[in-house]
Amino acid sequence: MSISKAVAVVACIAAALGGCAAPAEPGRMVPDGFAVSAPSVPRALAGRVAIGDVGGGEVTDPMNVSKVGSDDLREALRLSLDRYGFLSRDGTPADFHLDAFLVELKQPQTGFILNVYAFVRYTLRRTAGGEPLFDEILDGSYTATFSDSVVGLQRLKIANEGAVRESLAALIRRLEALSVLDLSAGRAGERPVTTGGFDVRAMA
Numbered sequence: 001m002s003i004s005k006a007v008a009v010v011a012c013i014a015a016a017l018g019g020c021a022a023p024a025e026p027g028r029m030v031p032d033g034f035a036v037s038a039p040s041v042p043r044a045l046a047g048r049v050a051i052g053d054v055g056g057g058e059v060t061d062p063m064n065v066s067k068v069g070s071d072d073l074r075e076a077l078r079l080s081l082d083r084y085g086f087l088s089r090d091g092t093p094a095d096f097h098l099d100a101f102l103v104e105l106k107q108p109q110t111g112f113i114l115n116v117y118a119f120v121r122y123t124l125r126r127t128a129g130g131e132p133l134f135d136e137i138l139d140g141s142y143t144a145t146f147s148d149s150v151v152g153l154q155r156l157k158i159a160n161e162g163a164v165r166e167s168l169a170a171l172i173r174r175l176e177a178l179s180v181l182d183l184s185a186g187r188a189g190e191r192p193v194t195t196g197g198f199d200v201r202a203m204a
Contacts, residue, residue: 020062021153026075028161029068030083031169042178049086049175050094050127051078056102056120066157068105068118068164080168086175096133099123103137105160114144114155118163122171138174140166 054077057070077100081087088094099122106117118140124133142162144155 021060021064021066022062022157023060023066024068024072024076024157024161024164026072026079028158029072029076029164029168030079031165031172042176045096045175045178046085047092048088048095049081049124050088050097051081052097052099052123052125054100056100058105065107066153066160068102068160070102073100073102073120073164076164076168080172084172084175086172095127097125097127099125102164105163107156107160112146114159115141116144116156116159116163117141118160118167120164120167120171122174124175133178134174136174138167138170140164140168140170142166 051074054074055070057073058067059069060067077098078087081098101121103119103121104117106119108114108116119137120139121135121137123135125131126133140163142159142165144159144162146155149155149158
């Protein structure tokens with residue numbers, strides 16, 4: 001049997017056992033109102049935030065496991081900012097730029113119950129420059145079980161999406177918490193880069 005035929009056979013077996021791995025879907029990573037809880041956009045941020053650099057993601061290999069790509073994260077961030085009134089639309093000046101970097105997507109090797117942790121670093125800056133208004137790692141986690149899907153690859157994808165969704169919900173809450181004084185002062189306090197209670201290194 002040739003190598004190409006062997007690869008095709010393996011692919012067919014994988015498909016028969018549950019399909020190929022699929023990347024995260026941006027729309028499934030947008031937090032809902034229950035996760036954010038009564039959004040209230042600070043006036044200075046309403047419609048004034050543009051998306052800057054987004055990175056850290058990993059392209060999904062169909063023959064491996066589901067991942068979250070940088071483009072997936074960017075689109076999920078765009079949809080989230082738009083849904084909650086922060087995104088600068090065409091023709092509206094963007095006074096602020098928001099960068100996002102997926103520091104780590106911690107996935108289990110295997111299991112029936114899949115816990116995924118997402119650590120995303122968000123940095124909000126004025127377009128005009130200066131110190132960041134905030135620069136923090138906001139984590140999210142999600143546990144996927146058989147009630148989500150009986151297929152392991154799909155279950156992991158769901159857990160990935162849920163973990164990033166929780167991180168984005170934490171971002172929206174953080175943006176809502178910025179006061180007028182924070183924004184006018186040029187920096188939202190002197191908070192260091194944090195992980196919301198999780199130590200990324202300890203979980204490695």
